[in-house]
């Protein structure tokens with residue numbers, strides 16, 4: 001399917017929000033900022049809009065989408081939010097947490113959203129523009145990260161335009177995303193299981209649960225590109241755990257390892273997460289020399305950073 005010729009750039013004001021909501025309600029695709037990354041929004045009840053999201057991203061149809069809603073009352077209309085899932089919702093929503101929950105039979109979502117599964121991934125984002133758009137739309141909005149499938153996620157409107165410009169109707173420009181990595185995803189089997197490390201540190205979830213979070217076994221039931229080994233890839237090759245650059249490499253630094261660009265000079269993982277995709281986009285745009293990356297501690301947001309970097313460094317499929 002061919003997309004629209006031009007992508008409207010909408011300002012972060014009342015008129016921009018109203019236009020974004022009007023377009024979404026009419027079945028158009030609109031990228032909007034969340035606290036994690038920019039999402040590519042579409043009406044979750046509209047089969048054609050949801051199908052166009054898969055087309056615009058080049059995303060395999062078996063990879064389900066996250067439904068975004070403004071509050072817990074709206075979650076209750078589409079999913080079963082009970083027990084520890086409800087506790088996590090109370091502790092962390094709005095915020096960078098996605099819960100995979102049993103889908104309600106009367107949810108009214110397009111079956112493409114959950115790719116035929118009996119569960120649905122749901123998130124209440126913590127970004128004033130996202131929340132105002134969701135409130136104005138009045139229906140769940142599916143929003144994968146607004147990048148071509150397999151590429152680096154966007155943390156600025158310009159990233160969205162360079163990846164999807166001409167394929168989607170509009171981008172609501174809310175400036176850079178504060179968190180910078182995608183949401184942490186937790187499923188229930190029925191014990192809580194970490195499906196994707198992300199913007200909410202697992203330590204915070206474990207302390208709310210009062211118990212360690214189990215990890216999804218590799219190759220277990222859900223097999224989605226976001227969880228495949230090669231993903232989030234720049235064009236350039238990526239080498240991890242580099243203390244120094246080899247000849248011809250560019251170095252992405254962290255802490256004591258100063259690079260051509262540095263994720264956080266003070267070794268702050270929150271700052272590093274916020275900078276990660278922007279710096280990868282910039283390095284990618286600047287040339288195809290290999291990128292060496294300094295070691296990042298496997299703690300707090302470091303888990304999400306390392307997860308994305310390992311995928312960027314994985315052999316390409």
Ligand code: TXA
Nearest residue numbers: 036038039064065119120121144145182183222224226
């Ligand atoms: O921070 C985020 O989560 C961003 C912003 C825009 O909200 N969205 C995002 O969406 O990262 P996406 O589509 O790039 O990643 C969604 C992930 C995929 O790995 C998908 O496989 C998984 O969620 N997922 C969705 N529905 C699922 C389900 N029912 N069961 C298991 N995994 C699911």
Ligand code: MG
Nearest residue numbers: 144145153226
């Ligand atoms: Mg994604």
